[in-house]
């Protein structure tokens with residue numbers, strides 16, 4: 001505040017005294033400048049409010065200070081960025097937990113991880129593959145507590161030691177361990193089919209020709225029936241492959257199980273074997289031509 005103004009406030013004019021106002025030219029210039037600055041500030045303020053609040057909140061006065069200007073210039077700090085990231089991570093993790101009903105914090109990604117993103121996978125990689133002959137593999141059936149529990153599927157050996165209650169002695173799926181029982185994984189015949197021999201297994205998906213006398217069946221020529229059969233055999237083989245790879249995927253992507261190596265053939269295993277007969281359970285579940293024609 002200019003000194004002259006301060007003096008005037010401290011010493012109010014005496015009413016008895018003649019009202020002679022002494023105007024200092026310096027003071028006049030100061031007042032004019034201050035008024036101009038205030039007007040300019042008011043104009044800026046109005047313009048700012050119009051831009052941001054579109055006139056809605058124009059009743060409340062906003063005073064811009066130098067500190068505000070400094071804040072605007074400072075922009076987004078590192079702390080702000082960290083705060084936003086942490087908030088987003090907490091939200092995403094919480095949402096995943098809620099959506100998956102407590103199953104996963106990361107949207108089930110843990111079961112999709114490749115082997116090199118799993119502790120057991122890396123450990124196994126460093127140890128090197130475990131390649132066993134069928135008779136060696138038989139030792140890993142859970143009877144010896146000092147050995148891990150292995151099963152094999154389509155030649156790949158899987159460590160299932162993490163679930164001894166299912167695969168150990170007395171477990172519901174103990175019959176799968178210590179061997180490659182791929183055939184049983186497809187047919188569901190857990191007594192007869194504990195082997196890796198897949199010959200003729202596709203038959204389970206090929207319809208039984210039960211002399212259907214429907215109009216549709218009678219209308220087909222011999223050649224058409226032959227072509228249909230060939231297509232159905234191909235389709236059945238594809239279903240067997242899909243079923244096997246379903247179970248391979250189940251074990252390879254499981255969070256507790258992991259692949260350790262491969263089954264190696266013993267010399268006498270290359271010999272020609274007899275074609276296995278389809279087990280009773282799978283035979284019983286085969287589709288029938290008459291039933292299929294009814295659905296057309």
Ligand code: HEM
Nearest residue numbers: 160163165166167172173176184185186187188189247250
């Ligand atoms: C082709 C037929 C089948 C195959 C290949 C098969 C195979 C399997 C496999 C590999 C598991 C996973 C075990 C694990 O978590 O490591 C499983 C679990 C299970 N299966 Fe089957 N299964 C078949 C049919 C059946 C049938 C018909 C039933 C019912 C009577 C059944 C009942 C169960 C039960 C209850 C479990 C859970 C076991 C547990 O977590 O304790 N399965 N099955």
